[in-house]
Amino acid sequence: MSSIADPIAGSPVADAKTEANAEVKAKAPAITLPVTGERELRLDLFRGLALWLIFIDHLPTNLLTWLTIRNYGFSDATEIFIFISGYTAAFVYGRAMLEGGFVIATARILRRVWQIYVAHVFLFTIFLAEISYVATSFENPLYSEEMGIMDFLKQPDVTIVQALLLRFRPVNMDVLPLYIVLMLFLPLILGLMKWKPDVTLGLSVLLYALTWQFDLYLSAYPNGFWAFNPFAWQLLFVFGAWCALGGARRMSRILSSNITMWICIVYLVAAFFVTLTWYVPQLGHIMPKVIEQWMYPINKTDLDVLRFAHFLALAALTVRFLPRDWPGLKSRWLRPLILCGQHSLEIFCLGVFLAFAGHFVLAEVSGGAALHALISVCGILIMCGMAWIISWYKHSADKGASKKGAVGNADLAGGGA
Numbered sequence: 001m002s003s004i005a006d007p008i009a010g011s012p013v014a015d016a017k018t019e020a021n022a023e024v025k026a027k028a029p030a031i032t033l034p035v036t037g038e039r040e041l042r043l044d045l046f047r048g049l050a051l052w053l054i055f056i057d058h059l060p061t062n063l064l065t066w067l068t069i070r071n072y073g074f075s076d077a078t079e080i081f082i083f084i085s086g087y088t089a090a091f092v093y094g095r096a097m098l099e100g101g102f103v104i105a106t107a108r109i110l111r112r113v114w115q116i117y118v119a120h121v122f123l124f125t126i127f128l129a130e131i132s133y134v135a136t137s138f139e140n141p142l143y144s145e146e147m148g149i150m151d152f153l154k155q156p157d158v159t160i161v162q163a164l165l166l167r168f169r170p171v172n173m174d175v176l177p178l179y180i181v182l183m184l185f186l187p188l189i190l191g192l193m194k195w196k197p198d199v200t201l202g203l204s205v206l207l208y209a210l211t212w213q214f215d216l217y218l219s220a221y222p223n224g225f226w227a228f229n230p231f232a233w234q235l236l237f238v239f240g241a242w243c244a245l246g247g248a249r250r251m252s253r254i255l256s257s258n259i260t261m262w263i264c265i266v267y268l269v270a271a272f273f274v275t276l277t278w279y280v281p282q283l284g285h286i287m288p289k290v291i292e293q294w295m296y297p298i299n300k301t302d303l304d305v306l307r308f309a310h311f312l313a314l315a316a317l318t319v320r321f322l323p324r325d326w327p328g329l330k331s332r333w334l335r336p337l338i339l340c341g342q343h344s345l346e347i348f349c350l351g352v353f354l355a356f357a358g359h360f361v362l363a364e365v366s367g368g369a370a371l372h373a374l375i376s377v378c379g380i381l382i383m384c385g386m387a388w389i390i391s392w393y394k395h396s397a398d399k400g401a402s403k404k405g406a407v408g409n410a411d412l413a414g415g416g417a
Contacts, residue, residue: 040091041329041338042322047084048341048387051348052380053077058172058355059379060362062372071279073271074298074310078175081344082233083311085179086240089186090193094245097190106187113183116345120176123349124163127170128152130353134360143363147171147356151222162221169220172352174227181230182237189238193245201247204238207231211302225301232302236311248319255316264313271310339387346390347383354379 053068054077070076089109097105128149135143144150148171152159162168166177192200210216211231218226243251254260274295277283298304328334340347358375365371 040324042318042324042326043084043088044338044341045329045334046080046318046341047088047344048337048339048347050077050080050084051340051344051351051383052337054081054175054348055351055355055379055383056376058352059358059376060372062362062376063369064373064376069314072275073268073314074275074304074307075314076300078228078300079236079303079307079311081175082178082182082236083240083315085344086182086237087244089183090190090241090244093186094190094193094241097194102187102191105190109183109186113180116176116180116183119345119349120166120173120180121164123176123352124170124173126353127173127356130356131170134356138364143360146359159221167219167221169227172355175348177226178228178230178233182234185234186241189241193241197242197245197247201238201242204235208235208303217302227301229302236303236308255319260316261320264316267309267313268317271306336384336387339391340383343387343390347387350383350386351379354382 053070056062056064057068057070057077059065065071068077089112093105093109096108127147131143131147131149132153135141144153148169151168152163159168166180169177189200192203208231211229216231217229218231220226239247248255273283274287277287295306298306300307329338358379361375362372
């Protein structure tokens with residue numbers, strides 16, 4: 001029978017429970033993953049939205065361009081794409097690392113990196129052929145200059161090698177090389193996350209700070225540097241991975257706070273009025289000179305902290321007001337966006353190709369705002385159609401593999417992300 005002194009002195013029962021809890025806690029992994037179940041459609045939705053916005057932003061300025069988020073704040077679709085890429089990559093390969101170990105997960109990650117690299121090289125080749133054909137057929141060398149392939153036409157042998165090394169990239173082809181580099185370091189990121197997720201995020205913040213302090217960057221060919229500095233943009237990728245591996249759950253109380261909500265709203269409103277001064281010079285006087293000197297330039301290459309904070313504010317409000325079980329995610333009207341997000345690599349490559357095609361049409365045919373809008377809408381419809389075809393094909397292939405597996409060959413379906 002225990003006495004009132006047991007809680008202080010420590011009874012055998014209490015000691016046994018404490019030791020058992022400590023043992024369970026010691027054996028528990030540092031990272032946590034949601035139970036495998038229904039697909040997170042919010043991620044697909046916003047990744048598809050990011051792909052649409054990237055395509056529209058790559059076209060010459062038109063009516064739909066004013067609907068993209070870059071005109072109403074500091075961040076744009078690139079932040080959405082990289083964050084979700086980090087989140088989904090960590091969710092898929094983090095589970096593989098917990099279940100199969102570091103070596104198996106690394107092998108799967110490198111396989112995915114190779115797929116992205118091959119897609120980049122294929123896109124590079126098609127993109128060069130498209131630009132060269134248009135420039136030659138219409139005897140307009142300005143296309144080659146605008147798209148940044150003049151060096152390729154002068155020294156194709158050297159430029160090809162540099163392109164394979166990811167140092168030479170035409171216009172609008174900067175996102176995939178960044179994604180390739182970030183995915184290459186994913187095994188290290190996940191290994192550190194498995195050990196100490198918060199420490200890993202802290203190291204990422206430290207690298208981001210050192211990048212700004214010591215001007216770290218990767219050089220590009222023939223001159224300059226990467227349009228998206230991996231040393232800086234890794235912060236967004238790692239933050240996405242951290243959120244996927246339990247960070248978002250640990251922040252749930254902060255995200256549900258009314259104080260957080262109002263801070264985000266105030267920041268987004270302030271960012272809106274700042275960007276408004278870029279397009280309406282008459283409003284420039286409302287910006288104090290001291291704030292202008294501190295704020296500008298808002299650097300996209302090195303992921304300016306104002307851009308990062310703007311994305312965080314958007315993400316916090318999205319999580320708060322768009323729950324995972326929102327019925328609209330099953331709506332047929334949002335299905336095209338979700339399908340594009342589920343096949344992001346293929347749709348991104350298609351979007352780059354379509355953006356130049358649209359640029360060419362708009363340069364050769366003067367049709368005003370109506371033609372600009374028509375080109376944008378047609379491009380989005382083509383992207384949606386391709387996403388539907390890919391989804392239909394994969395669904396048919398999965399059904400075929402399931403039927404074959406049912407007759408005794410379950411390995412035909414394969415694995416991988």
